[in-house]
Amino acid sequence: MSAEDVYNRISVLRAERGISRKELAAALGVHYQTIGYLERGEYSPSLFLALRIAEHFEVPLEVVFSLRPFPRLGSG
Amino acid sequence: MNGWKENWRQARVEVLQSDYLPGWYATRGRRRLLAAAAAFGVSLFWVDAAVAWISGPGDGPVLVNIVLLTISLIVYLPAVSLLNIATRGVVELSERDLDERQIGERLRATALTHRIMTGVLIVLLVVVLAVGIPQKREFFVPGGAFVLLVIALFMTHFVMPLIVSGWRLPDPPPDDDA
Numbered sequence: 001m002s003a004e005d006v007y008n009r010i011s012v013l014r015a016e017r018g019i020s021r022k023e024l025a026a027a028l029g030v031h032y033q034t035i036g037y038l039e040r041g042e043y044s045p046s047l048f049l050a051l052r053i054a055e056h057f058e059v060p061l062e063v064v065f066s067l068r069p070f071p072r073l074g075s076g
Numbered sequence: 077m078n079g080w081k082e083n084w085r086q087a088r089v090e091v092l093q094s095d096y097l098p099g100w101y102a103t104r105g106r107r108r109l110l111a112a113a114a115a116f117g118v119s120l121f122w123v124d125a126a127v128a129w130i131s132g133p134g135d136g137p138v139l140v141n142i143v144l145l146t147i148s149l150i151v152y153l154p155a156v157s158l159l160n161i162a163t164r165g166v167v168e169l170s171e172r173d174l175d176e177r178q179i180g181e182r183l184r185a186t187a188l189t190h191r192i193m194t195g196v197l198i199v200l201l202v203v204v205l206a207v208g209i210p211q212k213r214e215f216f217v218p219g220g221a222f223v224l225l226v227i228a229l230f231m232t233h234f235v236m237p238l239i240v241s242g243w244r245l246p247d248p249p250p251d252d253d254a
Binding site for chain 1: 174
């Protein structure tokens with residue numbers, strides 16, 4: 001793990017809510033490719049964007065973002 | 077009512093968000109080929125200036141100049157247009173049409189371009205001094221060559237951020253999977 005890696009569950013939350021990248025991007029006011037880069041972990045958002053993503057999904061920030069990899073579902 | 081400036085801005089945003097000829101910039105290798113083509117197009121401006129300088133004052137090899145500039149534009153214009161679409165206008169659009177990732181990418185490309193242009197200016201200075209110092213007061217740059225050198229320098233400065241941005245661009249994620 002590099003010192004600056006930020007893990008996220010955007011793709012899981014997006015799939016759960018059934019919204020596309022373009023819809024999420026439009027709601028957040030970013031380019032849809034930025035959502036893809038975020039999901040692939042190739043871009044770490046600013047605090048402002050991270051808060052807006054959490055607010056959009058109506059969950060606390062730490063549900064979406066973490067400095068450690070999220071446990072896989074069913075791994076206990 | 078939107079003014080013509082606003083209409084122009086929106087039209088540019090729409091064009092640069094379109095997927096026109098995606099096969100030309102779908103992979104990093106192809107984008108780097110486009111960046112190399114744009115760099116080649118600009119390099120011909122430098123060759124043209126060098127030819128004008130070497131041939132000295134007077135009309136010079138006008139046909140060579142025309143051929144070089146024509147080849148340059150034939151390569152340069154499509155390459156730059158496709159690079160602008162591939163980068164989604166990261167360099168071309170105003171900041172209010174970009175998100176924070178794109179603005180960050182533009183800043184990185186601009187910073188790298190600044191270093192490259194510093195190198196270009198140093199090389200140009202060294203060449204001018206290397207040619208000029210031995211000739212002392214006899215040294216002069218023909219007017220036509222000087223104009224072409226300024227144009228080459230301007231074109232390089234103008235397009236380098238786009239070349240750098242296109243060269244660095246990672247493969248975008250698949251368009252949608254929802």
